[in-house]
Amino acid sequence: MLPAHGSLAIYPGTFDPFTPGHRDLVARARVLFDRVIVLLAMNADKQPTAEATVRAARVRDAMPAGWGNVEVDTWTGLTTAYCVRRGATVIVRGLRTAADLRHEYQLAAMNEQLGIQTVWLPSRPQLAATSSTVARAYRSAQSARPSLKE
Template identity: 60%
Template sequence: MTRAVFPGTFDPITPGHLDVAERARHLFDELVVLVAVNGDKQPTADGVLRAIAVRAALPPDWRNVTVDAWRGLTADYCHRHDIAVIVRGVRNPTDVRHEQELAAMNESLGVTTLLLPTRPGLAAVSSTAARARLSPP
């Protein structure tokens, strides 16, 4: 059984996130959408509430996709849960550079990273932009 993890803050989950998850779920037997609990970021909700929101956003027929929240390195989660691949979405060259650095670190920790480019129509969508639209002026 091939398993992968798709980590992110998901604050909030966007159509771009759902697109990456939808494509990744067809590449692996099981995909875990991993809600990152990161002390360096200040999300609008705690990890458990974001995980609930992510779970609610997933179509019910995505039976091979689960959601979990995790505080710590994604590679540690992968080792603990016998997952060999991290899936990351990339929107632009800046994302690619950043994700390549993370991929190199995770590779040194024994976990491969698969970068999935965002579909062109979704490249401008980010959680930051989504939060700005949701926030009152």
């Protein structure tokens, strides 16, 4: 499938941390759209482990140099307002579970009322079990674990 000419998609999230599943979704979206912006959205309900600029740098570092049609940005406010500001008509979201679909459907319905379509990409089965929450918990457990060298 060739991307629609001039298409711009926004892939929003807190990306704390940016997981292999997130990277895979960007890899797939970048061939569907001319340009993809990975948007580190600020969410008042979440307490990220690092500032947005630090997380944005980590996301940029995770992107291969050849992915010239992928950009990383930060935003505080409604994702749809960012879409309008940048001229994007599509939000890309990943789905891991049926629970994700229920939640994402509500967001997509609201976004559509605001003129922005949502495209869902299912997680690859081998990546579906890892969420940012699981990755943070694992990292925390590893750092709290006593050294084996003692």
